[in-house]
Amino acid sequence: MSLYLHDGTLALRLTIIRFTRVWPVLEYVLPQSIYFQLGPLSIPSQHLETVVTRTGTYIEREKDLEDQWKSIQLLFEYRRLVQGRKPDQADARLTLVRTFLDLTRSRLCKDSRDRIYGILGVFDENVGIVPNYTLPARQVYQDFVSKHLVAGDFAILHECCIGIPNADEQSYVPFFGQSRSASKYVPFADPLGATYTAGLHLPPSVNINSSKNISIQGYSIDTVQRKLDFSPNADIDLDPLTTTADPTTLPLQGTWGAIYTSILTHLITDPTEHIRWRKDWDENRISPEFSRAPYPHNALFDVLVRTIRTDLNPDFDWLSSKGTIRTDSHLRRARREILAERSLFWTKEGYIGLGSCHMRAGDKVVVFAGDTTPFLLRSERGEGEKEGVYKIVSDCYLYGWMYGTFPDKMVKKDPSRRKSLVNKIKGGSKQEKGLDVVLRTFTIT
Secondary structure: OEEEEEOOEEEEEOOOHHHHEOHHHHHHHOOOOOEEEEOOEEEEHHHHHHHHHHHHHHOOOOHHHHHHHHHHHHHHHHHHHHHHOOOOOOOOOOOHHHHHHHHHOOOEOOOOOHHHHOOHHHOOOOOOOOOOOOOOHHHHHHHHHHHHHHOOOOHHHHHOOOOOOOOOOOOOOOOOOOOOOOOOOOOOOOOOOOOOOOOOOOOOOEEEOOOOOEEEEEEEEEEEEEEEEEEOOOOOOOOOOOOOOOOOEEEOOOOHHHHHHHHHHHHOOOHHHHHHHHHHHHHHOOOHHHOEOOEOOOOHHHHHHHHHHOOOOOHHHHEOOOOOEOOOOOOOHHHHHHHOOEEEEEEOOOOEEEEEOOOOOOOEEEEEOOOOOEEEEEEOOOOOOOOOEEEEEEEOEEOOOOOOOOOOOOOOOOOOHHHHHHHHHHOOOOOOOOOOOOOEEEEEO
16 A cells, blocks of 8 residues: 555555455454554554545546455445444345455455355354365355355346356356456346345245256246447437437437437337337327337336436436436436446347346346346257256346336336326225246256
8 A cells, every 4th residue: 555646636545455365354354453554653444444435536537446445445344344243133244145246256366265265254153165175166166156046145146247257157157266357247136225026026946957057947038139239439319310320339428318319210110100209208208108018008218218227326316306307417427337338128029128238139038036137048059949058148127027027016007196096095006917927947057
C-alpha cells in the first residue's frame, strides 16, 4: 500500500498484494484486534478501513482500481460480520458458498483447492467439507458445487456464464480453479434478497449422475428465436422513417425512445404498422392499447423498459412522481457497462427477455424447481431427443416468468386501476391462473 499525489490530491494506492491472496482473508477476519505497522507508527485497522473506504471517491472510471477497492471493501465487510455475529443468530451472508464467491474465488493461491479449504476456519459449525489434498482440484470443486446444489442452494449457478472460460469445463462450475478470464459475470438474482421467485413455488430436486454431470428438475418455457446486442456506438434516429439501425445492435447512448424505436425495426416490419406502434411510445406509454401476444394486458414499451432495467434499478428509478415512464432519462454509466455484456432476446412464442450476450438462437429457456430466475441452456445433443444434455449459458430475465408460472404479477389482467379497486371492494378480484407446467429432468454438464 502507498500514498501518492494525483492532480494535487492525496490518494491511496489500492494495489495491496497481500490482500489479493487467499490465506490473509482468514488472518484478517478472525482476530479481534489488528494493527498495521508503518515504520514507528502502529495504525489500528479501523483507521485504515476508513481511509480505504473514502478513497473510493477518487477512483471512478478506473476499472482496475475500482475492482480492487470493491474486493478490499468486501473483506472489511466480512470482518465486521464475523466479529459481530452471535451464536444464536444465523447470517445469510456468512455461509461457505457466499464467503467463497465474495472473497476467495478470484484471489491468488498456489493450490487452487485453498480457495475453499482456506476459509473453513471462519465457520464454527460443521460445513460438511474436510480438507483432503489427495483429491484432484477438479473433484474438490465439483464436490463443493454439487453439495450446495443438492442442499437447494442455487447461488453458484447464477455465477455461470458460458462466455467466461472455465478450466474445469463443467458449465455448472463457474469461474473456479485456474480460470483464464479476469471478468466476473453479474447475475440477475440477488442471492441474499431473493429478488425473484420464478421456481420457488416448487421443491428443488438435484441429483449427481456421475463425476461430471448433474440432474436438475424444472420446466421448459420456450426457445430463443433471436437476440439483439447492445452497442455504445449505435446511433438511432427517433424518426422511424429515417432509422437505419444495425440489424444486430441496440443503442446504449440516448433515450428510451431511441432504444424502443430500434427494437420496433426488428419486431414490426410493416411501415404503417410501425408508425401505429410508435404511438405506444409517443402517446400511450403505459397504456396497453398497442399490446401484443403473449402480453395482451401490457404495453410493449412497458415490457421492454422493465426487461432492460430489471435488476439494474428498482421501479421508482424509471417512474416519475406522476407515475409516467421517464423516457428522456439517459442510461447511467454502470448500467451501460452491464448491458454491454447482455442481449435482448425474444422467444418463438414472443416472450421478451434479457440474458448474456453469449446466448444464441436455439438456446432453451427453463426454470429450475426451487430457484429464483429462468436460465438459458444450450443443448449438447441433437434436437428431438427426450433427455438432452445441456450446458448453462447464463441466468436470464424473462418478462412474465419471474414470479412464478405465467402470467405472473407483472402481467396484469386488468390494466385499469379504478376497475381493480372496484373489484377489490366488491370482492371480485381474482388472479389469473398460471399455465400448467410439466416438470422434467435436465442433465447439466
